[in-house]
Amino acid sequence: MRIPATPSTEQTSGPSAAEGEQPAVDPTLGDYPRRYCSICHQVVRKEFKPGPGGRPDASCPKCRSLERHRFFALLLSVLEPVLEDLGTLLEVAPSPETSPLLAGLEPRRHLRLDLGADNRLVDVLGSLTEVPLPDDSVDLLVCYHVLEHIPDDRAAMREIARVLSPGGLGLLQVPHRAGTLTDEDPDAPVEVRLERFGQADHVRFYGDDFDDRLAESGLALQRVTPRSLLGEAMATWLHTNPDELVWIVRAVPAGERAPQPAPLDLAPTSLTRTLDAMLGEMLFLRGELVTHRREARRLARELEQLRGSGVGPVPAPPGAPRPLHRRVAGRVRRELRQRLRSG
Numbered sequence: 126m127r128i129p130a131t132p133s134t135e136q137t138s139g140p141s142a143a144e145g146e147q148p149a150v151d152p153t154l155g156d157y158p159r160r161y162c163s164i165c166h167q168v169v170r171k172e173f174k175p176g177p178g179g180r181p182d183a184s185c186p187k188c189r190s191l192e193r194h195r196f197f198a199l200l201l202s203v204l205e206p207v208l209e210d211l212g213t214l215l216e217v218a219p220s221p222e223t224s225p226l227l228a229g230l231e232p233r234r235h236l237r238l239d240l241g242a243d244n245r246l247v248d249v250l251g252s253l254t255e256v257p258l259p260d261d262s263v264d265l266l267v268c269y270h271v272l273e274h275i276p277d278d279r280a281a282m283r284e285i286a287r288v289l290s291p292g293g294l295g296l297l298q299v300p301h302r303a304g305t306l307t308d309e310d311p312d313a314p315v316e317v318r319l320e321r322f323g324q325a326d327h328v329r330f331y332g333d334d335f336d337d338r339l340a341e342s343g344l345a346l347q348r349v350t351p352r353s354l355l356g357e358a359m360a361t362w363l364h365t366n367p368d369e370l371v372w373i374v375r376a377v378p379a380g381e382r383a384p385q386p387a388p389l390d391l392a393p394t395s396l397t398r399t400l401d402a403m404l405g406e407m408l409f410l411r412g413e414l415v416t417h418r419r420e421a422r423r424l425a426r427e428l429e430q431l432r433g434s435g436v437g438p439v440p441a442p443p444g445a446p447r448p449l450h451r452r453v454a455g456r457v458r459r460e461l462r463q464r465l466r467s468g
């Protein structure tokens with residue numbers, strides 16, 4: 126993925142960022158001082174707060190969303206055209222960050238289900254291993270960071286395949302380490318779980334065979350990541366986890382086998398190129414701003430020196446327009462006087 130590089134901050138003018146293709150993601154992107162939250166749509170003027178386990182720069186200080194929630198919001202926007210006229214939406218382990226987004230899809234029925242470990246706001250207290258819904262009845266199922274808690278995760282996956290309607294979609298996410306096999310032990314004591322699975326209530330850490338488990342349970346899948354959907358530059362700037370996978374699943378019709386999943390497609394798209402160009406332009410303009418600020422400070426110092434040397438202001442040539450800042454200041458003064466007079 127390529128975006129135009131930021132010009133040097135010494136450069137005062139020159140080609141716009143879009144005029145030159147430069148190598149790779151600009152390293153200054155990661156240092157960009159502000160953060161944007163795609164859940165609450167606020168700009169934060171500093172880093173995000175640490176997330177679970179002290180993970181730095183993860184949680185929005187305004188709405189507490191995490192990386193996965195912020196990417197979920199964007200993914201949902203992209204999928205929205207195919208999520209029209211939803212019948213039943215099943216949200217497993219609902220979170221306050223994502224439930225309102227899903228409600229915004231205006232499903233005819235929005236069921237929130239959880240086992241009850243985390244005191245979530247739900248409609249049904251129950252297990253994903255025994256969903257109290259008929260076959261083929263769910264048009265959208267969202268299940269983020271739940272399967273790693275369930276000892277019999279295959280039973281839960283089979284339930285997902287059972288309840289999904291023929292055109293229905295599931296969006297799944299689990300903690301996952303690429304290039305490894307799933308490490309699991311539902312009977313491991315807490316300290317071992319913490320060490321091996323990262324959390325006391327996790328019973329496994331998924332590896333690449335997660336795909337096989339889904340397929341064996343009757344689910345066809347596609348994978349998407351912030352990097353594949355948004356491009357590396359935007360994924361970096363938004364402070365997502367660029368390679369954190371989301372599995373988009375469908376139920377395989379009875380008697381058929383799940384097709385082999387396509388490899389993750391990281392080729393540039395019109396969307397990623399557009400986002401790359403936009404961020405390149407943003408960094409370019411930021412560079413310009415830094416340069417102009419520096420120049421303004423230099424001029425201010427020069428002015429001070431001139432004042433100190435007793436040289437008076439140089440009169441403007443006759444007929445020259447007054448500088449903009451003087452015109453604005455004059456207008457503000459007149460307005461203030463008028464307001465003071467009128468009480």
Ligand SMILES: C[S@@+](CC[C@H](N)C(=O)[O-])C[C@H]1O[C@@H](n2cnc3c(N)ncnc32)[C@H](O)[C@@H]1O
Nearest residue numbers: 218220239240241242243252253269270271274
């Ligand atoms: C890490 S939290 C979910 C986080 C949330 N989905 C998010 O992305 O912010 C895990 C949740 O899974 C729920 N859970 C664990 N086992 C479950 C099961 N068998 N069926 C349904 N929910 C389960 C727990 O009660 C807990 O609320």
